[in-house]
Amino acid sequence: NAGVTQTPKFRVLKTGQSMTLLCAQDMNHEYMYWYRQDPGMGLRLIHYSVGEGTTAKGEVPDGYNVSRLKKQNFLLGLESAAPSQTSVYFCASSLWGGPDTQYFGPGTRLTVL
Amino acid sequence: AQKVTQAQTEISVVEKEDVTLDCVYETRDTTYYLFWYKQPPSGELVFLIRRNSFDEQNEISGRYSWNFQKSTSSFNFTITASQVVDSAVYFCALSVNNAGNMLTFGGGTRLMVKP
Numbered sequence: 722n723a724g725v726t727q728t729p730k731f732r733v734l735k736t737g738q739s740m741t742l743l744c745a746q747d748m749n750h751e752y753m754y755w756y757r758q759d760p761g762m763g764l765r766l767i768h769y770s771v772g773e774g775t776t777a778k779g780e781v782p783d784g785y786n787v788s789r790l791k792k793q794n795f796l797l798g799l800e801s802a803a804p805s806q807t808s809v810y811f812c813a814s815s816l817w818g819g820p821d822t823q824y825f826g827p828g829t830r831l832t833v834l
Numbered sequence: 835a836q837k838v839t840q841a842q843t844e845i846s847v848v849e850k851e852d853v854t855l856d857c858v859y860e861t862r863d864t865t866y867y868l869f870w871y872k873q874p875p876s877g878e879l880v881f882l883i884r885r886n887s888f889d890e891q892n893e894i895s896g897r898y899s900w901n902f903q904k905s906t907s908s909f910n911f912t913i914t915a916s917q918v919v920d921s922a923v924y925f926c927a928l929s930v931n932n933a934g935n936m937l938t939f940g941g942g943t944r945l946m947v948k949p
Contacts, residue, residue: 754936761843763925763939764879779936811879822869823937825879 723747725826727812733832734802742797742829744812752815753795754823755787757808764811770795771818802833836861838928840940847916848948855911855943857926868909869927885909916947
């Protein structure tokens with residue numbers, strides 16, 4: 722039982738490049754989330770999903786897109802990376818909303834030059 | 835809107851000292867949940883505790899204890915007899931029963947325990 726996994730662990734992009742971060746969970750959780758962590762600001766929610774095929778905007782959604790084609794996977798896309806998107810990205814999942822405990826992946830450190 | 839404030843950005847203690855991490859929250863909802871997470875130097879976020887707004891009982895788990903006071907909107911975390919392995923960033927977070935279970939995090943408190 723791996724819990725929540727994220728791919729890749731590290732990535733360096735040039736401004737304007739695109740990439741996709743993959744999150745996978747094996748706990749059969751309905752809800753999944755993408756957060757970013759910046760120094761001194763805690764974690765902020767980018768997008769979330771309340772079930773397969775659904776997505777919704779969080780606190781800081783601009784510049785990101787997401788997809789939840791399969792229940793166990795939640796993808797975060799950057800279409801045209803900007804230096805302001807340099808951050809550590811965390812994926813999380815919870816069995817339900819309402820609010821259930823969220824379990825986090827190990828994080829992806831992204832640097833945009 | 836929800837808000838969580840962790841006024842202590844960094845705390846340094848010597849091993850075996852007790853230390854309290856403060857958390858103050860703001861919400862207009864009457865039903866909400868409070869969380870503490872630990873982020874060790876390895877970077878992952880580890881769930882420590884969840885408490886709902888209707889349960890003001892303090893909780894103790896080994897060397898960890900939590901003090902929830904609705905009157906002051908605080909959910910403080912105390913580590914007794916701190917150890918070097920307690921060195922980490924600790925986050926307090928708040929969730930209300932809407933908006934897709936979004937967690938609102940405080941800025942975190944970096945705890946350094948020196949031997």
